Amino acid sequence: MEPAVQVENLVKRFGSFTAVDGVTFAVERGEVFGILGPNGAGKTTTLEIIESLQKPTEGRVSVLGLDVQSDAAKVKTRIGVQLQASAYYDYLNLKEILALFGSFYPSKVSPESLLDQVGLADKAASRMSELSGGQRQRFAVAASLVNNPELVILDEPTAGLDPQARRNLWGLIREVNGRGVTVVMTTHYMEEAETLCNRLAIMDHGQILALDTPRSLINQLKASYAVKLTLDKPMTVAQLESLNGGVELVHSEEQSEETADEDAKAENTYLLRLANSPTALRSMLDEIDKAGLGLENLQITPVTLEDVFLEMTGSELRD
Amino acid sequence: MKMMARNRQAIFWALFFPLMLVVVFGLFDFNGVGAADVSVIDQSGGPRAELFRERLSEIEFLDLEFEDLDIAAARDKVADGDLGYLIIIPELFDDPAGQAQAEGPAPVMLVYSTRNPDRNQLVDGAVRNLVSHIQSGGAPVIPSQLLTADVIQVSEVDYFDNVLLGLLGLGIMTNSIISIAVRISTFRNQSILKRLLVTPLPIWKFFAAEIVAHVILALVQAGIILSLGVFAFGGHVNGNIVWVLAITALGSIVFLNIGFILSAWAKSPAAASGMGNAVALPMMFLGGTFFSTAALPWILPELSFALPLTPMLAALRDVAIDSEPIWETWPYLAAMGGWVVATALAATKVFKFG
Numbered sequence: 295m296e297p298a299v300q301v302e303n304l305v306k307r308f309g310s311f312t313a314v315d316g317v318t319f320a321v322e323r324g325e326v327f328g329i330l331g332p333n334g335a336g337k338t339t340t341l342e343i344i345e346s347l348q349k350p351t352e353g354r355v356s357v358l359g360l361d362v363q364s365d366a367a368k369v370k371t372r373i374g375v376q377l378q379a380s381a382y383y384d385y386l387n388l389k390e391i392l393a394l395f396g397s398f399y400p401s402k403v404s405p406e407s408l409l410d411q412v413g414l415a416d417k418a419a420s421r422m423s424e425l426s427g428g429q430r431q432r433f434a435v436a437a438s439l440v441n442n443p444e445l446v447i448l449d450e451p452t453a454g455l456d457p458q459a460r461r462n463l464w465g466l467i468r469e470v471n472g473r474g475v476t477v478v479m480t481t482h483y484m485e486e487a488e489t490l491c492n493r494l495a496i497m498d499h500g501q502i503l504a505l506d507t508p509r510s511l512i513n514q515l516k517a518s519y520a521v522k523l524t525l526d527k528p529m530t531v532a533q534l535e536s537l538n539g540g541v542e543l544v545h546s547e548e549q550s551e552e553t554a555d556e557d558a559k560a561e562n563t564y565l566l567r568l569a570n571s572p573t574a575l576r577s578m579l580d581e582i583d584k585a586g587l588g589l590e591n592l593q594i595t596p597v598t599l600e601d602v603f604l605e606m607t608g609s610e611l612r613d
Numbered sequence: 614m615k616m617m618a619r620n621r622q623a624i625f626w627a628l629f630f631p632l633m634l635v636v637v638f639g640l641f642d643f644n645g646v647g648a649a650d651v652s653v654i655d656q657s658g659g660p661r662a663e664l665f666r667e668r669l670s671e672i673e674f675l676d677l678e679f680e681d682l683d684i685a686a687a688r689d690k691v692a693d694g695d696l697g698y699l700i701i702i703p704e705l706f707d708d709p710a711g712q713a714q715a716e717g718p719a720p721v722m723l724v725y726s727t728r729n730p731d732r733n734q735l736v737d738g739a740v741r742n743l744v745s746h747i748q749s750g751g752a753p754v755i756p757s758q759l760l761t762a763d764v765i766q767v768s769e770v771d772y773f774d775n776v777l778l779g780l781l782g783l784g785i786m787t788n789s790i791i792s793i794a795v796r797i798s799t800f801r802n803q804s805i806l807k808r809l810l811v812t813p814l815p816i817w818k819f820f821a822a823e824i825v826a827h828v829i830l831a832l833v834q835a836g837i838i839l840s841l842g843v844f845a846f847g848g849h850v851n852g853n854i855v856w857v858l859a860i861t862a863l864g865s866i867v868f869l870n871i872g873f874i875l876s877a878w879a880k881s882p883a884a885a886s887g888m889g890n891a892v893a894l895p896m897m898f899l900g901g902t903f904f905s906t907a908a909l910p911w912i913l914p915e916l917s918f919a920l921p922l923t924p925m926l927a928a929l930r931d932v933a934i935d936s937e938p939i940w941e942t943w944p945y946l947a948a949m950g951g952w953v954v955a956t957a958l959a960a961t962k963v964f965k966f967g
Contacts, residue, residue, distance in 0.1 A: 345811050367813050375811040381803035385619035398814040 296359040298323045298445050298476040299344055304353035306339050306500075313339040315500035317353075321493075323444075326467070326477040328491030330484070330603060336500040337480040338378060341449055344478070345375050358444055371399055374438035378449040378480075382422050388433060389418040392440055399441035412436040412466055428459025435466055439475075446470060448479040452486060464490055484600040494599075496606050503606040511602045517567030520595050521578070525562045526588035533585045534564070567601060568594070614826050649736050650676045651698040652687055659707025665721075665747050669700070672739055691724050692765045698736055699724035706748075724763040728771070737762060774849050777842035778929045779902035784838055785831045785861055786868045786896060786922055791889030793827060793872030798885035801876070806966040824869055831865035832858055852932040856939040860932065863949050864925035870956030871921075877963040896922045924948040 299321035306314040314336040321327040329337045342348045343355055346366035355362045357369045382391050389405040396402030409415045412432040417425065425433060431451055438446050451467065452460040460483070467490055471477050481487050487494050488508045495505040504511055568574045575594070582589060653669065655662050670677050675698075682690075690696035705711040705719035721744045725733050737760075744759045800806045809819060835858060842848035850857065871892060879885035899913065900922030917923045924945035931937040931945070939946070 347807065347810055370811060370813040373811075375808075377804055377808055377811070379804060380808045381805055382808070383616055383805065385616040390615070395812060398809075398812040400813075 295323060296356070297321055298325075298358060299327075299478060300354075300356045301340070301344070302354045304340065304343060304355060305351045306336075306343060306348065307351045312500050314343070314350075317497075317500070317502050319495055319502060319505055321445075321476060321478055323476050324471070324474055325492040326471050326479065326490050328487045328494045329478070329480045329497055330482075330487045330494055330599075331480075331497035332607065335497045337497055338449055340497070341447055341478070341480060345373070345447060346370060371441060372444050374441060374443035374446040376434045376438040376446070376448045376451055378453070380434065382433075382437065384421065384423065387419050387421050388414060388425075391422075392437060395437055396440040401442060402440055403442050408436040408439055411439070411469075413462075426459070428455050428462060431455060431459070431463055432466060435463070435470070439470065443475065445476045445478065448477065450480055450482060452481065452483065460486065484598060484603060488599045496603055498607040504602070508599055512597060512599060515567070515597050515602055515605060517597055517601070519568040520597050520601050521566045521568050521575075522591075522593040522595075523564055523566070523582075523589060524591035525564070525582070526590055528562050529564070529585065529587065533581075533587070562590075565604070567597065567605075614829060617826050617830060649674060649697045649732055650678065651700060651736070652678045652682055652690075652696055653700045653702065654682055654684060654687065655679070655702045656704045657702050657706035657708075661707045661747060662702045665702060665706070665743065668743050668747065669740070672743070674735070675739070688724055688763075688765070691726055692767060694726065694728060694767070697725065697729075697732070700740060720759055720761040722761050722763055724765065726765040726767045728767055733764075771849075773842070773846060774934050775930060776903055777839065777846075777848040778933055779926055780842070781835055781838050781861065782864065782900070782922055782926045782929060783897055783902045784834055785865050785925075786900075787889070787893045788834060789827060789831060789865050789868030790872045790875065790893050791886055792830075793823065793869050794875040794879060794885035794889045795882045796823075797873060797876035798879045799882045801966065802881060810966050820873075824866060827869050828862050828865050831861055835861045850933045852934070852936040853939070856932045857929060859939065860925060860928045860942075860946070860949075863946065863953070864921070867921045867925070867949055867952040867956060870953065870960050873960040874956060874963055877960070877965050896920050899923075901926050918948070921949060921952040 297320040299319075301317055301319050304314050304317040305312065317336070317340060329340065331337050339348065343350050344357060344362060346362045346369055349363065358372055360369050360372075362369050383394070386394065388409060392405035392408055396405065406415065406418065409418050412435060414425075414429060414433060414436065417429065417433075422430060422433070435446075435448065435451060438448070448467070452463050455463065464486065467477060467479070477490075479490070481490075491508060493506065494508050494511060496503045496511070504514075506514070566578070568578070579589070651669070653666060655666065666677075666679070669675060684699075684701060687696065687699045691699050699722075701722040701724070703719040703721065706721070708719075711719070721740070723737060723740050725736065727733070741760045748759050797806070810816075839848075839850055839854075839857070843850060872889065875888045875892065876885055879888055899917045900920050901917065902922070918927075928939075928942040928945035928949070931942045932939055
């Protein structure tokens with residue numbers, strides 16, 4: 295059976311700007327595939343080409359064995375899409391919106407059943423303006439399921455939700471995937487990607503930097519611990535470089551050539567990664583002492599997907 | 614339709630503006646007895662006729678013209694409403710011998726239409742008295758023998774009827790242009806258009822649904838405006854109402870297409886509203902909504918026919934006021950058809966979903 299999504303050498307240019315730069319990946323049927331990356335990484339453009347919303351400059355994309363350019367109409371009948379920040383009609387209630395969208399497809403699921411699936415059965419007569427943020431996102435997922443799709447594409451489905459609403463939606467996505475529906479999603483949230491996705495592509499500047507299961511991506515890191523330290527004064531670049539014995543600088547607030555800039559001086563907070571060695575932490579603290587710096591705060595945590603991301607992109611997620 | 618019907622605020626404003634104008638114009642008395650434009654054809658040319666003309670020109674509410682007109686052409690002008698009154702002084706007016714031979718006075722002919730009964734009465738009375746005074750020479754005469762009234766029967770029509778149809782065109786134009794431009798701009802800003810694009814819904818069905826819903830609203834709007842104008846303010850619709858509604862629907866499609874074009878350029882719903890007003894307002898004044906485009910200076914009367922509102926109003930007035938069959942208005946319908954095609958092509962070219 296052909297993969298749910300096959301993307302080959304995909305390039306998308308807007309004038310001189312290259313939004314997607316030679317991306318290749320495949321999404322297997324039945325998996326939850328995540329695309330993680332900062333804003334402007336090319337995630338949404340990639341998804342919009344898969345959804346037939348945009349034409350690729352180069353490359354080929356097929357969905358469920360169909361070419362998204364030549365078979366766009368057929369592809370659309372078999373996939374469900376939840377766009378980033380998409381609204382729905384103001385003057386229809388939830389049931390009516392689902393009935394309207396269902397009428398666009400040859401086969402459809404009843405609005406009552408969809409609302410029941412996403413826990414909004416009691417809101418059938420409500421309008422979008424009467425829903426909370428979490429309820430709206432759940433409704434957007436329900437709207438993506440009106441045609442009983444084989445593949446659902448969710449663009450940042452939990453963006454802006456509180457932790458509880460986010461976890462509710464995770465449950466819903468798992469439930470949908472549990473019925474055999476392939477899910478392709480983008481997210482800003484590392485924990486979400488780590489929890490939900492079977493496989494994950496880390497994307498930045500239009501390219502895929504890594505693609506694997508979340509656990510394999512984490513295991514690829516040399517470091518085992520992430521260290522966040524706050525000092526009483528900023529370090530010079532030379533001092534930072536001296537913290538080597540198994541320590542790798544991941545991030546500090548915008549460093550200038552010789553010293554940290556004004557913001558960094560105010561913060562003096564540095565994020566480093568530490569190899570799994572009994573001497574690594576002691577060595578680092580000794581170097582700080584030697585440099586005459588005072589340690590104000592120290593946090594040590596096991597490395598997560600975020601550390602993988604930081605290593606790959608060299609930056610935190612750009613919101 | 615359901616979505617549109619529930620947007621009460623939009624419907625309120627769509628109907629309020631033209632209805633307000635109907636009320637305001639309805640309250641004006643456009644039919645007050647003003648100066649009557651009168652043409653005189655003097656077939657006699659004698660001194661008594663000259664005295665008669667002189668006395669006529671002294672009557673304050675008569676605006677006299679002594680054009681060298683052919684009687685038939687002048688009569689047509691009266692019938693068409695381009696001239697209020699025509700007075701024909703007969704050849705025998707100054708010829709007592711001839712009158713004696715004819716066994717009676719040669720009557721002056723007063724030609725007028727039934728458009729303005731109040732003013733007709735006044736003019737008829739004044740002219741009749743004057744003829745009687747001049748022709749009697751002090752002797753008693755029967756006034757009815759001195760003046761013959763040639764009353765041309767026309768459909769009842771007045772200025773308000775013209776304005777009522779102008780308001781109908783205005784209402785359809787503003788609602789169609791602004792409503793669709795704002796609606797589509799809102800849909801685009803909220804990514805609703807994009808959301809529709811990821812469904813298999815053919816795009817033409819989306820446009821067709823929007824156009825059908827707005828045309829139905831335009832027809833309801835036309836019904837309300839005309840009903841209010843006729844039943845509350847005494848306006849008249851003499852022609853076939855079905856044809857009036859057909860022209861309304863065609864005009865609505867032209868203006869909806871213009872709205873689609875504007876929505877492609879508008880960055881926000883507020884901008885779409887502003888752009889819609891910027892297009893609609895000049896057309897309101899140049900399209901002959903309230904006053905005849907003939908009153909416009911320079912080459913504007915000719916240019917005004919290049920606007921889509923002008924042929925729509927001309928067709929509406931010909932059908933509704935002059936009871937012409939719709940096919941008689943084909944030049945106007947052809948102009949509107951041209952606008953439908955041109956604006957549809959332009960809308961297809963410039964429309965953006967994202």
